[in-house]
Amino acid sequence: MDLLVVVQLLDSMLRLSAPLLFACLAGLYSERAGIFDIGLEGKLLASAFFSAAFAAITGSVWLGMAAGITASVLLALIHGVASITFRGNQLISGVAINFLASGLTALIGQNWFKIGGRTPSLSGDARFLPVDLPFASALADVPIIGPLYSDLISGHTILVYVGLLAVPTTWWILFRTRFGLRLRAVGENPEAVDTGGISVTRLRYQATLICGLLCGLGGAYLATGMAAGFIKDMSAGKGFMALAALIFAKWRPGYALYACLLFGLLEAIAIRYQSIQIAGVGTVPVQFMQALPYILTIIILAGFVGKAIPPRAGGVPYVKER
Amino acid sequence: MTAPAIELRNISKAFGPVQANKDISISVAPKTIHGIVGENGAGKSTLMSILYGFYRADKGEIFVNGEQMDIPNSQAAIAAGIGMVHQHFKLVQNFTVLENVVLGAEDQILLQPSLEKARSLLQELAEGYELKVDPDALIEELSVGHQQRVEILKALYRRANILILDEPTGVLTPAEADHLFRILRSLRDEGKTIILITHKLREIMAVTDTVSVMRRGEMTATVKTTDTNPQHLAELMVGRSVLLRLQKEKADPGSTVLKIDNLCVSDSRGVERLKNISMQVRQGEILGIAGVDGNGQSELLQVLGGLATGTGSVEINGQELPLSGAGSDAQARREWGIAHVPEDRQLLGLVMDFMAWENMAFGYQHDERCRRGPFLMDIQSMQDYCRDKMKQFDVRPPSITALAKNFSGGNQQKIVLAREIDRNPDLLVVGQPTRGVDVGAIEFIHQQILDLRDAGAAVLLISVELDEIFSLADRVAVLFDGRIVGERVVSETNEGELGLLMAGIAESPAQAESRAISVTA
Numbered sequence: 001m002d003l004l005v006v007v008q009l010l011d012s013m014l015r016l017s018a019p020l021l022f023a024c025l026a027g028l029y030s031e032r033a034g035i036f037d038i039g040l041e042g043k044l045l046a047s048a049f050f051s052a053a054f055a056a057i058t059g060s061v062w063l064g065m066a067a068g069i070t071a072s073v074l075l076a077l078i079h080g081v082a083s084i085t086f087r088g089n090q091l092i093s094g095v096a097i098n099f100l101a102s103g104l105t106a107l108i109g110q111n112w113f114k115i116g117g118r119t120p121s122l123s124g125d126a127r128f129l130p131v132d133l134p135f136a137s138a139l140a141d142v143p144i145i146g147p148l149y150s151d152l153i154s155g156h157t158i159l160v161y162v163g164l165l166a167v168p169t170t171w172w173i174l175f176r177t178r179f180g181l182r183l184r185a186v187g188e189n190p191e192a193v194d195t196g197g198i199s200v201t202r203l204r205y206q207a208t209l210i211c212g213l214l215c216g217l218g219g220a221y222l223a224t225g226m227a228a229g230f231i232k233d234m235s236a237g238k239g240f241m242a243l244a245a246l247i248f249a250k251w252r253p254g255y256a257l258y259a260c261l262l263f264g265l266l267e268a269i270a271i272r273y274q275s276i277q278i279a280g281v282g283t284v285p286v287q288f289m290q291a292l293p294y295i296l297t298i299i300i301l302a303g304f305v306g307k308a309i310p311p312r313a314g315g316v317p318y319v320k321e322r
Numbered sequence: 323m324t325a326p327a328i329e330l331r332n333i334s335k336a337f338g339p340v341q342a343n344k345d346i347s348i349s350v351a352p353k354t355i356h357g358i359v360g361e362n363g364a365g366k367s368t369l370m371s372i373l374y375g376f377y378r379a380d381k382g383e384i385f386v387n388g389e390q391m392d393i394p395n396s397q398a399a400i401a402a403g404i405g406m407v408h409q410h411f412k413l414v415q416n417f418t419v420l421e422n423v424v425l426g427a428e429d430q431i432l433l434q435p436s437l438e439k440a441r442s443l444l445q446e447l448a449e450g451y452e453l454k455v456d457p458d459a460l461i462e463e464l465s466v467g468h469q470q471r472v473e474i475l476k477a478l479y480r481r482a483n484i485l486i487l488d489e490p491t492g493v494l495t496p497a498e499a500d501h502l503f504r505i506l507r508s509l510r511d512e513g514k515t516i517i518l519i520t521h522k523l524r525e526i527m528a529v530t531d532t533v534s535v536m537r538r539g540e541m542t543a544t545v546k547t548t549d550t551n552p553q554h555l556a557e558l559m560v561g562r563s564v565l566l567r568l569q570k571e572k573a574d575p576g577s578t579v580l581k582i583d584n585l586c587v588s589d590s591r592g593v594e595r596l597k598n599i600s601m602q603v604r605q606g607e608i609l610g611i612a613g614v615d616g617n618g619q620s621e622l623l624q625v626l627g628g629l630a631t632g633t634g635s636v637e638i639n640g641q642e643l644p645l646s647g648a649g650s651d652a653q654a655r656r657e658w659g660i661a662h663v664p665e666d667r668q669l670l671g672l673v674m675d676f677m678a679w680e681n682m683a684f685g686y687q688h689d690e691r692c693r694r695g696p697f698l699m700d701i702q703s704m705q706d707y708c709r710d711k712m713k714q715f716d717v718r719p720p721s722i723t724a725l726a727k728n729f730s731g732g733n734q735q736k737i738v739l740a741r742e743i744d745r746n747p748d749l750l751v752v753g754q755p756t757r758g759v760d761v762g763a764i765e766f767i768h769q770q771i772l773d774l775r776d777a778g779a780a781v782l783l784i785s786v787e788l789d790e791i792f793s794l795a796d797r798v799a800v801l802f803d804g805r806i807v808g809e810r811v812v813s814e815t816n817e818g819e820l821g822l823l824m825a826g827i828a829e830s831p832a833q834a835e836s837r838a839i840s841v842t843a
Contacts, residue, residue, distance in 0.1 A: 176432065178428040178430070181417075181424070181425060185417065188416060189413065193425065193426065194396060195396050195406065195408065196412075196427065196476075197395065197399075197426050198397075
């Protein structure tokens with residue numbers, strides 16, 4: 001394997017892990033505040049559809065992104081109302097959101113564009129295009145650094161960089177600010193927050209809204225950055241993979257980055273090596289390679305990877321009066 | 323004359339049909355320690371929760387330092403200078419002490435300056451009031467005594483002038499409790515007002531200046547502590563005269579029933595919770611096991627009750643009791659003549675959503691009287707039996723179809739006790755028999771345990787209440803960190819000595835030897 005192949009693999013790893021990263025950080029805010037969210041998938045999908053649809057209609061990817069974020073935030077609010085205000089079961093509410101998103105996007109897509117639930121192909125300003133970082137072309141011919149900088153680091157869409165920057169930002173917010181302290185506390189022991197004179201409800205809604213915003217960015221990237229339009233069920237379980245990555249990462253932003261990159265790398269390998277010859281075994285079928293990220297998801301969710309302690313008050317509605 | 327620090331006028335609060343507080347008025351003078359006593363369910367905690375903005379009163383007025391206040395939430399209470407130390411600490415377990423102290427009272431968006439400010443304040447308070455804690459320790463690493471100090475520090479950091487403590491000593495050793503009282507006195511001398519809620523009369527006498535008594539949601543009396551005594555307060559709490567300590571005959575022990583040798587028990591995580599303990603209990607005697615909660619008491623109960631496995635040797639009437647594998651389950655334990663009254667009656671002793679007559683049969687449902695043929699239950703006989711028992715044990719209300727969860731703590735305990743001691747067990751293992759039980763029922767339950775002893779049963783009594791150990795046990799062993807750190811004859815020891823043992827300050831071998839000599843001499 002030469003350097004070029006490695007750079008290409010890592011390059012597509014970054015590209016493929018960005019939507020996971022958004023969803024994973026979204027889940028991190030929500031679960032750190034004590035709200036389990038298995039509706040990440042639905043929010044990604046809804047945002048993917050609305051961002052592609054509005055980008056197609058208006059011709060502006062930014063308006064598309066705004067629409068995607070709005071859709072995702074609205075779904076997050078539904079989850080918030082169900083699980084915070086009405087103290088419902090957070091898993092059921094999440095499942096409902098996933099079904100809602102999966103059905104509605106296909107239905108509205110067919111109704112608006114009449115091409116089988118897809119949106120028209122996007123091009124030009126209706127898509128996020130790769131950004132060339134400064135000096136990328138100048139450095140391209142320098143050995144080692146050249147390909148690493150201009151091929152691997154440069155040349156992604158803006159949202160990939162936003163996603164990567166969201167990791168240290170999230171860490172800083174969680175561990176260095178007042179809001180972060182309260183957010184972590186409300187996921188561990190909401191009574192401590194309540195007796196401290198801070199509204200549990202408000203904090204949890206804030207976390208849910210951030211979750212919606214980040215999922216919105218992830219969905220917009222899926223349909224208008226990574227792909228050139230929406231196709232039915234295009235999130236393909238990424239929301240669930242992000243959940244697995246979140247558990248794998250023990251709810252910590254830095255580890256979340258590594259976990260998402262790992263999933264992204266597996267996907268990149270599956271795409272590049274459609275068939276692998278292994279001596280004695282024969283050819284590994286392409287289906288197996290494509291299934292690898294999902295198999296890893298199951299292994300992680302089944303708890304085979306170390307002990308991960310979730311936030312203590314996770315999944316439990318906060319009830320104050322008897 | 324200065325205005326009272328706190329004045330409540332005609333406070334009422336109902337939860338559904340239950341009137342938790344009825345028309346309560348109380349006035350707390352500044353710079354005093356004011357005790358509020360009452361049985362469980364008398365409404366003390368509800369009243370304080372209203373004062374702290376956790377609940378809203380249906381009716382009534384609150385005055386703080388002479389000014390009428392509306393306290394809709396905790397924020398308002400904090401702003402009014404009221405701080406509260408809850409019975410169950412409201413701390414975030416995996417946060418540091420500093421993070422817990424500043425949580426909710428941060429000055430600005432960034433954390434660091436608030437943490438630094440808290441650090442220097444903690445330093446001052448630690449020196450001023452014996453409130454020493456490591457600011458960087460995680461809460462889960464601290465002892466309960468230290469966790470409580472963090473709660474007090476939290477209140478002081480928020481500039482509380484009026485400090486409410488709800489059952490503060492329930493989880494403390496006597497030494498830790500004394501330390502707490504020293505802290506409270508020095509806070510009072512610095513000008514703070516302290517409200518102490520408790521059901522322990524000893525504490526009221528030890529530390530308060532004034533005491534108010536609550537019964538069934540009403541305030542029945544307010545007296546100066548120096549003008550009263552525990553007996554008088556107990557009567558005010560219960561509404562009739564009670565025996566705080568029962569008359570008991572000297573024990574007349576017979577042959578050894580329970581003999582434990584080098585028993586070890588590990589919990590589910592593999593941590594050893596009982597380390598080579600040995601003890602004996604004979605017919606007609608009560609061995610008390612004292613110690614602060616969480617030092618291996620639960621494991622001892624569970625292994626004897628057939629709910630946990632262990633290693634070592636346990637003999638019942640000279641026969642080896644299996645500690646793991648076949649024949650070590652709870653059902654087999656009953657056949658060995660061991661009755662088990664679990665410490666958490668709501669979790670292990672009763673099914674809360676089942677009726678009294680069903681609960682009265684649990685564990686004994688295979689008995690002849692409960693069965694009709696090989697498959698059916700004899701419901702009639704089970705109900706008759708339950709009716710009898712409820713009458714005999716004075717369970718109120720005497721309704722066999724009431725759900726277990728609708729009885730008070732004391733009546734729930736009576737149901738469990740009635741069921742367990744009915745078959746005249748050789749050994750009764752009983753954990754925290756009067757936790758959450760009101761004073762009136764305590765007397766009854768204690769009498770039942772004593773009667774069983776006098777009938778020739780061996781009783782192993784596990785209790786964190788030293789008062790209970792002193793009024794029931796003939797001998798007492800102290801558990802600390804899974805080991806027995808000392809054994810005493812109850813009539814020859816005192817609370818001070820046991821308190822030291824409970825804190826893990828074990829006697830040196832030399833002391834033990836000199837004591838042994840003095841006994842033989």
